[in-house]
């Protein structure tokens with residue numbers, strides 16, 4: 001297990017302190033998505049964020065990436081305030097971000113090439129990462145010739161080759177079938193172990209969150225969502241995602257966290273239903 005708070009003198013990898021995020025809706029009205037949000041992620045920590053639909057999980061990631069600025073409060077990465085697009089951050093989303101007109105090798109080597117790494121070195125590194133994600137032999141394939149799971153592996157290699165200090169993942173595996181998803185989770189854990197970036201992993205799936213993470217952060221229902229509770233997951237590593245869910249400790253954690261999450265999911269559901277009824281009347 002690794003520390004969930006940084007040691008003395010070591011900045012957190014990510015720190016959101018007293019963050020409020022307001023948007024302007026299409027009707028021109030302000031909408032407070034997040035309010036007084038405090039989240040700290042230590043270097044090398046795997047943090048999963050769960051919460052009801054629309055509560056602000058993705059918004060939290062965009063604040064860390066620098067794609068959005070907070071309306072109040074502060075966001076810092078490795079002790080540096082986030083003022084623009086944050087360097088050293090990798091992203092993985094539900095939709096594939098790989099380039100359909102490039103081969104696997106060109107997709108994976110694109111990051112280093114873009115950073116000015118010599119072509120020969122970039123291609124050698126890309127071949128190494130392609131092998132690590134289990135795609136040796138597929139270097140010359142195009143994305144449309146690969147399965148969904150294989151495309152996720154390309155996206156992982158594409159990120160990890162850049163050795164990001166922070167990896168932001170927004171439901172990266174939710175479009176995959178159940179078996180491929182479990183397999184990808186295992187692969188993610190062993191690949192994460194190679195370079196140990198701090199990870200923020202957004203998911204709707206509490207089992208997935210517990211199986212992967214060191215810490216599960218539960219957000220409240222929006223508007224003005226904030227952190228409801230933070231649960232340390234002290235399950236031993238290495239973990240086999242499909243097996244760990246049968247362990248007593250896992251089941252206990254699941255019950256405890258679901259108790260906190262259920263109230264928020266119910267609240268969000270009631271709010272959505274009321275809104276629909278108001279719109280219909």
Ligand SMILES: Nc1ncnc2c1ncn2[C@@H]1O[C@H](COP(=O)(O)OP(=O)(O)OP(=O)(O)O)[C@@H](O)[C@H]1O
Pocket residue numbers: 023024025031033051052053054055056057058059060222
């Ligand atoms: N650019 C924007 N303009 C206006 N409102 C926005 C914008 N981005 C997000 N929101 C609103 O902020 C709230 C939080 O959105 P966000 O996508 O972060 O939630 P989420 O928890 O990731 O949702 P889901 O679980 O459904 O993926 C939602 O009500 C959303 O409509």
